[in-house]
Amino acid sequence: MEDNEQPSHDSAATAAAALEQKHAAMLERLANRHQSRATAKPDSNSSGSTQSFLSQFSQSKLSIDDQISRIRTQPNPPQKAELEAISLGISALEKLVAEHSYLLPPYEVRNSLTAITHLRQTLDDASAAVAPKKKFSFKNKSSKKSAAPASDQKSEVVSEVESNKTNPRLGKLGLMDSSAAPGFRNKDKEELEMEFNRGEVDARNGEFTLSNLRDCEVRLKGCLRALFVDNVVKCKVYVGAVMGSVLIEGAEGCVFVLASHQIRIHNAKKCSFYLRVRSRPIIEDSNGVRFAPYCLSYRGIEEDLAEANLDEETGNWANVDDFRWLRALQSPNWSLLPEHDRVGMLNTDKKNEK
Amino acid sequence: MGLLSIIRKIKRKEKEMRILMVGLDNSGKTTIVMKINGEDTSVISPTLGFNIKTMAYQKYTLNIWDVGGQRTIRSYWRNYFEQTDGLVWVVDSSDLRRLDDCKYELDNLLKEERLSGASLLIFANKQDIQGSLSPDEIAKVLYLDAMDKSRHWKIVGCSAFTGEGLLEGFDWMVQDIASRIYMLD
Numbered sequence: 001m002e003d004n005e006q007p008s009h010d011s012a013a014t015a016a017a018a019l020e021q022k023h024a025a026m027l028e029r030l031a032n033r034h035q036s037r038a039t040a041k042p043d044s045n046s047s048g049s050t051q052s053f054l055s056q057f058s059q060s061k062l063s064i065d066d067q068i069s070r071i072r073t074q075p076n077p078p079q080k081a082e083l084e085a086i087s088l089g090i091s092a093l094e095k096l097v098a099e100h101s102y103l104l105p106p107y108e109v110r111n112s113l114t115a116i117t118h119l120r121q122t123l124d125d126a127s128a129a130v131a132p133k134k135k136f137s138f139k140n141k142s143s144k145k146s147a148a149p150a151s152d153q154k155s156e157v158v159s160e161v162e163s164n165k166t167n168p169r170l171g172k173l174g175l176m177d178s179s180a181a182p183g184f185r186n187k188d189k190e191e192l193e194m195e196f197n198r199g200e201v202d203a204r205n206g207e208f209t210l211s212n213l214r215d216c217e218v219r220l221k222g223c224l225r226a227l228f229v230d231n232v233v234k235c236k237v238y239v240g241a242v243m244g245s246v247l248i249e250g251a252e253g254c255v256f257v258l259a260s261h262q263i264r265i266h267n268a269k270k271c272s273f274y275l276r277v278r279s280r281p282i283i284e285d286s287n288g289v290r291f292a293p294y295c296l297s298y299r300g301i302e303e304d305l306a307e308a309n310l311d312e313e314t315g316n317w318a319n320v321d322d323f324r325w326l327r328a329l330q331s332p333n334w335s336l337l338p339e340h341d342r343v344g345m346l347n348t349d350k351k352n353e354k
Numbered sequence: 355m356g357l358l359s360i361i362r363k364i365k366r367k368e369k370e371m372r373i374l375m376v377g378l379d380n381s382g383k384t385t386i387v388m389k390i391n392g393e394d395t396s397v398i399s400p401t402l403g404f405n406i407k408t409m410a411y412q413k414y415t416l417n418i419w420d421v422g423g424q425r426t427i428r429s430y431w432r433n434y435f436e437q438t439d440g441l442v443w444v445v446d447s448s449d450l451r452r453l454d455d456c457k458y459e460l461d462n463l464l465k466e467e468r469l470s471g472a473s474l475l476i477f478a479n480k481q482d483i484q485g486s487l488s489p490d491e492i493a494k495v496l497y498l499d500a501m502d503k504s505r506h507w508k509i510v511g512c513s514a515f516t517g518e519g520l521l522e523g524f525d526w527m528v529q530d531i532a533s534r535i536y537m538l539d
């Protein structure tokens with residue numbers, strides 16, 4: 001037993017020693033950790049990066065302040081680009097704060113954010129004082145007016161130069177609008193016909209416009225991509241296949257025969273629509289409009305309809321949505337055309353032969 | 355911790371983005387969403403109300419709110435502004451006559467404070483139609499250069515009909531939003 005005891009005592013002693021050693025090691029480790037925490041953390045995280053952030057921040061803030069004050073004292077009004085550069089600088093500053101917001105103490109974040117708002121404010125004030133900000137508006141006139149009270153001749157010159165620059169653009173747009181786009185416009189009591197060439201992909205890929213027509217009969221044959229109709233009165237409009245959408249804005253006393261993927265009808269009064277449409281037709285701000293199924297024929301219409309995926313009757317001509325009548329009840333603005341009031345099958349070929 | 359910050363945290367964790375699609379009627383908003391989601395685009399009715407599509411895009415989840423653009427329902431757009439990360443403005447490049455309308459509505463939208471932080475993607479749609487304006491021309495007509503400089507925006511020509519340009523646009527927007535919201539990750 002003694003033999004046994006001896007080693008056990010020994011082992012107890014060694015165990016105690018080991019424990020002590022372990023304890024010491026642990027203490028050391030703890031101390032190390034504590035120290036490393038005390039030294040490393042501020043170094044890599046809070047104080048070090050806070051310090052570097054703060055210096056970076058104050059540096060760029062100073063330079064922006066400098067720029068703004070330079071603009072204030074400058075004799076000639078600052079260029080737009082200059083102001084933009086400053087504003088971009090402020091944005092960058094904001095981004096810097098956002099990037100560091102994770103590591104910064106809340107006080108610093110708050111501080112720098114208020115500094116940024118302050119900068120923005122002074123920039124706005126400065127730019128308003130030197131060159132009043134033009135309001136973003138569509139009319140050149142109003143922009144000139146807002147610039148006029150500046151009393152600064154130069155800024156008025158600038159705004160005039162700018163408005164000169166924008167005018168041609170508008171003119172260009174107007175030109176495109178009126179003549180470049182294919183369509184029938186400003187006609188009275190005429191028969192208008194257009195055939196979109198079969199087989200020629202280009203012609204089928206285009207849009208077509210009917211605008212300001214009165215007492216006309218319009219026949220469009222073939223396949224087209226989009227149809228815009230505005231301000232037509234007492235017209236008859238017969239259209240083959242529209243592969244995209246039809247947009248009708250302003251029609252009175254007209255008859256439309258259309259096949260299309262989508263149909264939108266705005267501001268129509270007392271019109272009849274004979275439709276084949278893949279989706280639900282909609283009306284808006286319309287009244288007295290009546291609907292019936294498609295009834296057009298001409299030589300080759302089957303191919304055109306098939307090409308546009310409109311060869312099947314979907315029955316959607318009767319599923320009209322009225323955006324001015326969002327209730328379950330039937331809208332008073334439209335109705336189905338009673339069968340005895342409908343025109344028969346219309347053949348536009350015959351008219352041609354007459 | 356406010357409810358808002360909790361929601362923000364959850365949002366960040368799930369990498370969700372809220373995208374609002376707006377534009378005039380007939381510009382192709384629903385078609386774009388359907389196309390990018392790989393659905394059939396041949397039967398689409400004008401949107402009465404709105405559609406929501408949730409889809410996985412890269413490593414993010416997009417919640418796309420596609421709101422109808424008919425004139426009568428444009429006044430309801432503002433109900434969808436809250437918490438919008440990305441704004442998609444869709445233009446029918448072939449509809450020259452209503453570009454003024456388009457400009458007016460976009461201008462109104464950009465005045466909205468709740469959308470001030472949202473990235474703006476402008477789709478010049480229907481580029482496949484002959485005679486439509488190019489993205490550059492649309493940018494000029496809409497005076498995009500005159501926009502507030504703090505706004506992140508990009509105009510991309512596209513065709514919801516063929517699908518061209520859609521991914522380019524969405525890629526840009528998702529990246530832009532990610533770099534803004536998920537900067538800390």
